[in-house]
Amino acid sequence: MPSEFGAILKDWRKTRRFSQLDLSLEAEMSARHLSFLESGRSNPSRAMVLRLSDALQLPRSAANQALNAAGFAPVYPSLSDDAPELAPVNQAIATMIDHHDPFPGYAIDRHWNVVNSNRGAEMIMALASSGGPANLIDILINCAGLDLIENWDEVAVLSLSRLRTEILELGGDDHLSTLAGRLASHERVKNVDMGSVNLNQAVIPTIFRVGETRLSLFSVIAQFGSVLDIRAGETTIELMFPMDEETNRFFKR
Structure with missing residues (x-):
């Protein structure tokens, strides 16, 4: 009978679309040993669990x-946001987005909730938000009925693709799936002509309309890959840069 660890291992192997042979080669182990681990005939060492976690790119x-399923203590902490150990990380996030001002910069958590932002981002979100906690997908859906984002269809389709990729990488996430479902079911998204979305561009801009001004911005996304804390490691920093001189002048004013 498969052990709890064996069941987890098999589920993730299928999620990553690996055969037993594929995974055994990636983890540099025998396919026979892997089969025994999945079936529960063998128990893994701590080092083997970590090796397989790396091979499967587990969150x-x-x-x-x-x-935990294999009987070992976890190695990745999950600290509170105000834990002293995370102070340098929080300071680094604040420094990055503050130094990016006047151009928009913000940090989001795993579920696309804005956890920090600079003045440029707050100005854009104030135009788009319907009130309450700022979530980028909620803001995007709210903008569907506004004239704020000129290329809303393109941004929505690409955001949905990014959401679905993240869900796959995480092996599923109910909250992200709900957000993706809300966006996918929006009438404008359902009616998008996919042939009209140019995925061959080097940079996909977000084009805002603020009064008579047309603002064209693209995003650079960063994460703290070396931070071991679970939530801090999942925080994404997004910095938006101007694509033309008109946008550059607008924000500098």
Whole structure:
């Protein structure tokens, strides 16, 4: 009978679309040993759990779950946002987005909630938000009925693709799936002509209309890959840069 660890291992292998042979080669182990681990005939060492977690590119929370199922303590902490150990990370995030001002910069958590932002981002979000906690997908959906985002269809389709990729990488996430479902079911998204979305562009801009001014921005996304804390490691920093001189002058004013 498969052990709890064996079941987790098999589920993630299928999620990543690996055969047993594929995974055994990636983890540099025998396919026979892998089969024994999945069936529960063998128990993994701590080092083996970590090796398989790396080979499967497990999210840190899933790696902790696999370790726990195999009888080992988790290796990735999940600290509160105000934990002293995270002060340097929080300061680094604040420094990055503050130094990016006057251009928009913000940090979002795993579920696309804005957890920090600079003045440029707050100005854009104030035009788009319907009130309440700022979530980028909620803001995007709210903008569908406004004239704020000129290329809303393109931005929505690309955001949906990014959401679905993140859900796949995480092996599923109910909250993200709900957000993706809301966006996918929007009438404008359902009616998008996919042939009209040019995915061959080097940079996909977000084009805002503020009065008579047309603002064209593209995003650079960063994460703290070396931070072991689960939530801090999942925080994404998005910095928006102007694509033309008109946009550059607008924000500098």
